[in-house]
Amino acid sequence: MIVKHLNEIIGTVDDVDTETWNSRRFLLKKDGMGFALNDTVIKAGTETLIWYKNHVEAVYCIEGEGEIEVISEGKVYPITPGTMYALNGNEKHYLRGGKTDMRVVCVFNPPLTGREVHDEEGTYPLVEEEPELQGGRS
Template identity: 80%
Template sequence: MIVKHLEDILNTKDDVDTKTWNSRRLLLHKDGMGFSLNDTIIKAGTETLIWYKNHVEAVYCLEGEGEIEVIGGETYQIKPGMMYALDGNEKHYLRARSQLRMVCVFNPPLTGAEVHDAEGTYPLHIPVIK
């Protein structure tokens, strides 16, 4: 069994903080679950271009309000209790009107150090677990 506490992740290498978001990585590839799990804060007043062309992601909003705009598609309002899944590698903008707190699940799982590149993408890097 794997048991982790958010307070044990904060201010470690698994607490990845950027200009627009802060991702506290609870489960990673090294944990061997086949997916990764993040407790993520999207900072108020920010807009982030995201294109997970190497991953699928499911997101569940716990707190805050914002929107996700699929490029060339619809815009969806985000509020607590809303879930969205990027099952088609949709390129999108994520905007936070207030601070958002999200639970994010990725497949393939993240290794922990990922940040968005200029395209809004995470690299696909699956290390060998020994």
């Protein structure tokens, strides 16, 4: 059984903070569940280009507001608490934070290894092995 609390993740190697989002990674490939689970904060007033060519993702909003724009459709979907969206077709999109931070729970398949950040295309690489980290994980 795996039991974790958000306070145990904040400030560790599993707390990945960028200019536009902060992802606290609860379940990773190393946990053997077959998916990854993240508690992510999309920072207010930001825009992130995302294209998960190697992953599918489901996102459930629990706080704040924002929007997702699916580039191929040119359609913008509002995101508020209670909204779920699933990127089951590897849709290239913009994720935008609203007036306040937006907090979402994200599930990825295949699972993330833990240190992924978006590249210039908005993609997470498909990593088969866990990265070597100095000092290990806490």
